[in-house]
Amino acid sequence: MLRFIKRKLAWSALKDRSYEFLFHDMGLDEVVSIDCETTGLNPRKDDIVSVGAVKITRNLIRTSAAFNVKVKPRKELTAESIKIHQITKSEVADGASIQSELPALLHFIGNRPLVGYWISFDVKMLNKEVFRMLGITLQNPTIDVCDMYYDRKYSKAPPGTKIDLRFAAILEDLQLPPLQAHDALNDAISTAQMYLALKDLKSRGAYLKRVRNRDAPALPVG
């Protein structure tokens, strides 16, 4: 009920009616795996530097028609963030602004469910921009591969089990080939692979083996 009301409110708040498609179920058997690289981890202060997204149709990852842009952040890149995603100031200097790339991204994702690693963070970052443009936030359902992984790995774990939800740890556990990390598109592709593998495990009712790990690091970071 609450969800319905929120939707109604958003519908009437939509600034640009040509974006009504964001509310329509297109009846496609597709989801979109998405990843944003940002200047930092604080959605209020930090900005998007790049966005990568791929559509997943049933068991296929549509890498041939991927979405991949580097944009110019509103603020200067900090040394800290450059170290993580290796996008330097000069690379984004002539990049377009996120606002100018947003229409293409919104058309790309439509109302398809969004799949991501720690997807709530990416959605928060995007919503900041979507709100600025359309007066609404994204209506898409979200699927977090962390949750899917937790479900297949730790949901039956005895209390006290150390939990490792790091991106690299999930990749390794699922034996997925490592791509160069902290590239938005590569991360979106890796996430898409995680999604398909985990969905398959679930459909077969299979679980991932737990090894007694002694020293798993505390908690994930993007």
Add this chain to the structure above:
Amino acid sequence: MPQAFDVQNPPFDRLTYSEGEKLRSKLDIGYWGPGQTVIPQGGGAEHLHVIIKGAVEERDGDEPLAVLHAKDSFDAQALVQGMAGSAFVATEETLCYLVPKDVILDLIKANSGFAAFFYSELSRKLSDYAEQQGDGAGSVNNVLRARVRDTRLHEVCYIDGTASIKDAARMMEDYHNNTLFVKDGERIGIITGTNLSKSAVLMEMPLSTKVRDVAHFDIFAVDSDDFIFEALIKMTRHRVRRLAVVSGGQFVGTLEDIDILGLVAGNTQLIPGRIDRARSVADLEPAARDIQDQVARLHRQDVKVDVIAEITSELNRALFSKLFSFIAPPSIKEAGCLIVMGSEGRREQTVRTDQDNGLLLAHPVPEEDLAAFRRDFTAALERFDFPPCPGNIMVGNPQWSQTVDGFIQQLKSWVLTPDDLSAMNLGVFYDAVPVTGDPALLERAKSAMRNLMRGESAYLARFARAIDQFEEASASVLASIMATVGVGSDVIHIKRSGVFPIVHGVRVMSIDTGVIATSTMERIDALAAMSVIGEEFAGDLKSALAYFMELRLRSQLVAMRTGRQEEEAIVHIKELSSRERDLMREALKVTKKFREIVRSRYHLSAM
């Protein structure tokens, strides 16, 4: 998009840089859980699957045939014929790159190295051939869509399984047939000449051994209505060189890989006959054209470039000799020796680039005879599409058609004139061989030249200096190859950076040490035999030269096809596969080392 796709992984290592990038941009990724069928038996496929991780079992019915792992790809047959011979089932969580069918078919058409992966060695020749016929799709299909019955099949001969292998050998001999069908009760098998010699010679089986003990009863067969293309796939898949051919349930013959080649290959043996039978200059014209055409054909058949050059030189000499007999007046026939020089003399010319020829006379002949000969001989060669020599080293030039005494004076003046033109003239002449007439005339002139130059280190040094002519270019190219490997739009001038420094350096050392051989390969051997250069280095040098000549020929053939003559000695690094780039780098390194040897031998740095 996925940059992680490994284009170094065969068969993708055969793609050019731009083809690899194009392929990457078209890739999708597919996921299959354990037990899921990727391609059903008899099903078609819209993609070539390249395994990223996991395992896929190839099955015939329930029977597993093979397990494919990361980097393996499947299935060419499903892709091209639209019907997989076996099923492909994921046995683990499996991810595959999906290369769309259209992309693969385009690459097969565009890149013969890539196509080879699909249709084996033989079919590469077919697609090379088709590609060179010009219009892409149609011609590949034409060749591959010929039917098995369109080839010349070998007759079916039956032998009883209880006969001896000696009987089998006699039967093969009598019927000129290397393949016999063996009837052994209900079974039918095949025995080949190779089987016989293996059992008799290698395994020392007695000649009374029964045929059925050495025959194969697992016969691979095609229907006579099948496409050639299907026969090729079968040969590739089962690694056999011949197939039984069936029609209406009966064996009707055998098909060998060589027969398929026969569909497209020409016939080298025909040309000498045509030259022999010529009755006029006009009769020689088609033969002259055939010589040139067969260069491309032999190259398609994977004949090594030095062999192509040798065959071509042989035929050119026969052609020149015949032409001489038509054109030379009696006075010149009696007194003259026709010579060819430069690459033609070294037997290193494949695609005609120029004509280096000359005439030595034992004594003066009437001036009008000589003038007429010069004019007519040159005109005839032009008619045969031999490009004129840019340095004017031709019979038409009086310097190159005179009495041997006059010519020796000419040689002296070249030795004494230390300019580039003289050096080039002497170099080209040192490669001379006689074509027709008295060879002693040429030998006199050559030994005069050797005596003039042998041990003349100052002159030799000036002569040797030409190897550094293009040094700048090749040094920077070498550096850039080393640096990049993969990207960059650099080109290599293969003649300047590769062929010429080796040919010329070897020539200088040969003059210096009195080596008489004219081909560069033989000269290198002779230099190694005299320990002028090391044995091992001689081998490297020959490989490098052969590699450069091969690349040169390829560029020349491309230039001929595209009409871009200015590209005839150019190699685009980005169009080389990674393996070829490695070879190129090695070959350039050898060349560099050789320059240094020549330079230090003749103290070139001091000049």
